[in-house]
Amino acid sequence: MFEPVHGSAPDIAGKGIANPIGQIWSGAMMLRHLGALEAADAVENAIAQVLAKAQVRTPDIGGRPARRILERRLLRR
Secondary structure: OOOOOOOOOHHHOOOOOOOOHHHHHHHHHHHHHOOOHHHHHHHHHHHHHHHHHOOOOOHHHOOOOOHHHHHHHHHHO
């Protein structure tokens, strides 16, 4: 029910360039649907804060292969 619409992307598997934001945002949508509004807000705010700084981006949004760095920054929020 709650998953990003991109596929498994086998062509980029293991390259560290996949953007995890779609998957993470799907989790926020699930939380909101389940009534965990504060948790959903926290996830969405973390995404917005990390992207607003524009320091870490995956190639699909104008950056370098940095999936793990992006994930760590999101988790810190």
